[in-house]
Amino acid sequence: MFNQSPFGQTAAQSVPNPMKDYEVTSPPDDSISCLSFSPATIPQNFLIAGSWDNHVRCWEVEQTGRTIPKSMQTCGGPVLDVCWSDDGTKVFMAGCDKQAKAWDLGSNQVVQVAAHDAPIKTCHWIKAPNYSCLMTGSWDKTLKFWDTRSPNPILSLNLPDRCYCADVDYPMAVVGTAGRQIIIYQLEGKPEEYKRTESPLKYQHRCVAIFKDKKKVPTGYALGSVEGRVAIQYVNPTSPKDNFTFKCHRSTGALNGFQDIYAVNDIAFHSVHGTLATVGSDGTFSFWDKDARTKLKPSEAMEQPITRCAFNNSGQIFAYAVSYDWSKGHEFYNTSKKNYIFLRSCYDELKPRSSP
């Protein structure tokens, strides 16, 4: 227990694939800004990734772990978010060109479906019984809802500040903004603000993911900040002790006695087990069990930060994107470094440990 080598982590830094995972072929030419797996309505697994190189790429992921590049689309600027329509026929792409576009995979056509006054940071498809629409969150401090056929949004809501992160799991949506604001929306009937809560975190919000309760009803969210910390928040906690925060993506300071604290770049919940993964600027991912409040698995450090992650719909594949996230400024941006997307077989690793 005490005689572990303190050098393990630093040595791992130089290996491109320290976890020996499956590498996605023909990765993007610049940092990967978003990742999304196709929904359960499609029998195969398709992976979509948006990048700072303005492209959105699509791969088919075979069960063997092999990836086949399928197609690519180009946007007018760096892509910041992608999402799938519920039926898996379309992919929505949003980014610095202040637009969101719908990419019809069947016909390979692209149509603009949304516009903002500033880059669009998030896009999510909402599938309600009585409507379906695209939700876009932008740095122009608005959250808009589009039915994709009309040039005007069906609804535009003002945000207290720039949208930094969002998640949707019908009938709940949550948006994290600059200035450490967090707003919860309910989507039943029509989207409306449900609750504004004080942030449990003291630093800039970076990522948010909704989790469900045992009955598979959205019940809360995990919020990650740039200060290596994640807050688990219930919308209506039965006891104040239900909410808690935990630290992650921090160095143990072996090098110089200092602790380096890294941003939590993304959070994803496992659809089956309800456990979660976090990825950080420190180049690691970790699997957690929020109910047992334990870490299930840490990873070795990659040679660059992990910018995003995603589970496929069945929870068997964990995809994570290794590329530069600007956390050390432009000085550390090295275009000669390759960007990677890795795929990991993760189903068992995310099982909660204790089985009562």
Add this chain to the structure above:
Amino acid sequence: MGRKKKKQSKPWCWYCNREFEDEKILIQHQKAKHFKCHICHKKLYTGPGLSIHCMQVHKEAIDKVPNSLPNRSNIEIEIYGMEGIPQADLKEHERQKAGSRPSGSDDEEDDEPAAKKPKPEGLLGTAPGVMPGMPMMQGMMPPHMQGMPPGMQMGHMMAMGPMGPHFMHHGMPMMPPHMAMMQQQGGPPKPLFPSAVPSSSPSSAVVGADFKPITSGATISAPPTTNNLSASSSTSSAPDTSKVNTITTTSAASKIIHPAEDISLEEIRARHHKYKKSIPTKVERESPHTQSTSSVASDLAMAVSAAHQAAVRQQDIIHQAQAAMMQRFPPMRPPISIAGTPVSSMSLVAPMRPMAIPGPPTLLGGPIMRPPMGMPPGMIGMPPGVLYGPPMFGTGPVIMQPRFR
């Protein structure tokens, strides 16, 4: 004289060099700041106590006292209030107290006014004094528990063994290993400023305040940085930083790896000239909402017609490329058939590359994702029907291979 002595021996915390009015508060501070379990927030009494608690209760090894200065993080030393502080450090502290006084330190009369505002003085004074010594202490630090228990990790890798290495066969250029080190090592030396800022603000707050929404730095929203993004012409970064809030670490012994500006990494990145160029292109300004019209439409028209006309040709390209890919992964074949699911994998393949014409693999293997310059964006994509067409679904269910089950 006697009064002087008392002042100098004001209780202070060995872990963070902070001074306190009396030892009771110091002990409270230590319990809240240094001896608190980060997992269950239980307050222990000493460093070793915390270490044992974490080991026994949470099965986690703590190698350093939380929130401690780098050279004072030894968890094995038993310190309670002022008790247990090594003699050498006591002496050093006295010496520094005396030394950091701005006026002629020998003259005791001059000390008096300075002592009126002891807090900020001492805190600012100690930080620079302590920092330089820090790197030397490293050898003394207890071994760190990082990463995962070895058994678990190895076990997993072994499990991946038989299938995992497939990817190592392909021809992707790998980064020379040493390049990765630059990122880690090249950072600027840890600045001194973080220690000065936070320690003065919560000076009265004895409690660690883990959940308290303090930190004035981040609360007030920043001025609209979006203006900077759209204002295309001038991106002077210096004025920005002065207006915008900054991210500061609240502990002397840690640093948040983030640009100083308290705006998102993406906003900072989007300002970079490389990305600014591409933002104000085409459509954008002219009525953004005319879906599928204007320039998008023309692009589309081209793409669509091209897609239709070239469907056959594309299919060939894709077939060849895929055939090429197949060739790149010779070891992939055996597992597929061995796994006993030739149906799924082959039937997926079959409609897309009949006969699998082995075209020139080297030419087409890579560039499938990167169309030549002149091509409209839609060209290289999947032709209608290839991805979603009936053949794929018609071939029966995809059988899970053991790999991802």
